[in-house]
Every structure is written in C-alpha cells, then in structure tokens.
Amino acid sequence: MRQSDLKLDGNAIAGLLREIFTMEMTNAESTCAGCGKVHAVGRVDVYLNAPGVVVRCPACEQVLMRIVRGRGRYWIDLTGTRCLEFKE
C-alpha cells in the first residue's frame, strides 16, 4: 500500500473536531502557516495511520495540525495553522 492511498480528508475527522471545538468544523477555513493558502477543513489532507491524527496542507504538504487523544486528554499542536476561521 502506498502512502498516498492512506490520505483521507478533513471529513474523516469531523467527529473528532466536533468533540474538541463543539462546533461543525469541516466548513471552517484554515490558513497554512507555511504557504498562506486557505482551505476548508473538509478539504485538507488527513492521515489517521500515524500515532494520532496528522493534518497537512493540500497545497504545500506542511503539517497544519497534530491531534493526539489518550488517557482522557487531548494534545493539539496547531503550530502549522496560522488561523482557523469559522461561524459562531
């Protein structure tokens, strides 16, 4: 199996993001801190086969988010996301 076959999209983590943000997040827009491109969260690349979830920019492949859940806690690294914009 190639790595490209394991690529999902933000729809696959809609439930997880809803747990964290208590909002529907796939329509949110994320700005990549690397290339500055803006994508709907539903459109970004998602890999679930890593320890935790890795979210990458579909334009430049930089890591946008890393999310790990375990032992009753979440760890969320948003270093690669400059801005997340969504409706109230």
Place this chain on the structure above:
Amino acid sequence: MARAAVLGRLTWQLGEVAELIQETPRVSSLVLDVPDWPGHLAGQHVDVRLTAEDGYQAQRSYSIASAPESAQVTLTVERLPDGEVSPYLVGELRTGEKVELRGPIGGYFVWRAGDERPLLLIGGGSGIVPLMAMIRHHAATAAAAPVRLLYSSRSIEDVIYKDELARLTADDTGLAVAHTLTRSQPAGWEGYSRRIDGEMVAEVAWPKKDAPAVFICGPTAFVETASSLLVESGYDPAWIRTERFGATGG
C-alpha cells in the same frame, strides 16, 4: 429536520436495527430507528463505535444513505474482510439489535435541495452512499436542479442501489445516470467499460458555462483523478467538493 447540523457536544446514542437490506454480495444497508434523531443533511455521516467484552473499542465513520426526509437513518456499509467494524455490521448484526452511534457529523460535503445549480455527482464503489442521500433528497423534495450521476463499479453485481437508480431515472425526476463497469461487463452492456477518463467526463459532466455544483466520493485515487479531470476541463475548483475513503477503514 431543519434543525440539522445542530451544534453542541456530540453524544453517543443507540440505534435499533429495524431492517437489513443486502444491496450487493459485500454491501448491506442498515435501517436504524434512532430515538430523538435531530435530523441530518444529505452528505453527512455518523461515527459507529463497537465495544468488545474486554472494553476495547473500535470506531469508524459511515455515510448516511437516507434522505433528510426519512424518519429512519439508513447506513450503507461495505464489508471489508480485514476490517474491525464492517464485518460485524455486515454479517453478524441482526434485526432488533442495537448499535452505538453519534451524529449527524459534517457540513462540508453537504447538498441542500434549495441549491438550484445543476448537480454533478461522481461516485466510485461505496462512494455512492452519501451521493445517494443527495439523490433521495432531490427526489423527495422534487428539487429543481437537474442531476447527473457518473457511477463507477467493478461489475454489475457490485452496483449498489441499481434498481432504485433505474426507477428514479425512469420516473423523470431530473436524474440521469451513467454507469461504468471497470472489471467485467454483462453481455449486451451499453454503459462505459473502463476507468474514469477525460473523454467520459467530457460526455457526462455539465458544460462549464453551467457552473455546476459537484460532489465526488470514493477511494482516494478515484477522487483525485475525477477532480483533476474536471479542473483540467475548465471547472473552477471552488465548485467541487470531495470526500475520500482511502484504503484503510473497515
């Protein structure tokens, strides 16, 4: 039903299997009664969770196949032999039993009947499922938008919702369906017999001057091929929404 996409914390709830429908040798639909279902939008999914006796849990996402207008929630599930969840849902689960689920989830890959742009749906394999929710929503609301579906399956036996799609096409609901069968074709087959390509897309897709709404769902490679072909033909990427299944899942 208009309250769909409700905000707030997602909670797990139980749905009772009212009916099981075998769609193809590997695919079944689970018709569920879910008390207090808040309603959903066409294209949304649910998360399903199984818990083993020792407490081990496995969770997967499944698209909702039923229209928002339906009182029950139908999930159509493909049985993946090495999967952790789908072999239980397709094969072991019986009518009257309960499954744990949460939803509806998602807001990006969603179509509403009020959208009057011509609709182009492209599905590969079980990627048809959320598109079927859109087709059923379209039929239930007698929506104005004309719909074209390009549906790729391996063989005629693998075509999910075959009879219903034929019926909706014959009923003149504004739906046109183009099938392609990539591995084997029955005698006298009149549809396409190959993987999706530029010529097929040019024949089936709306002309770009119509500025259609496009939803593509299927395995990752299929989705990327289909969306690239459309963009190469002049479609604005902003018209296209995609949902990829990947090769994992199960």
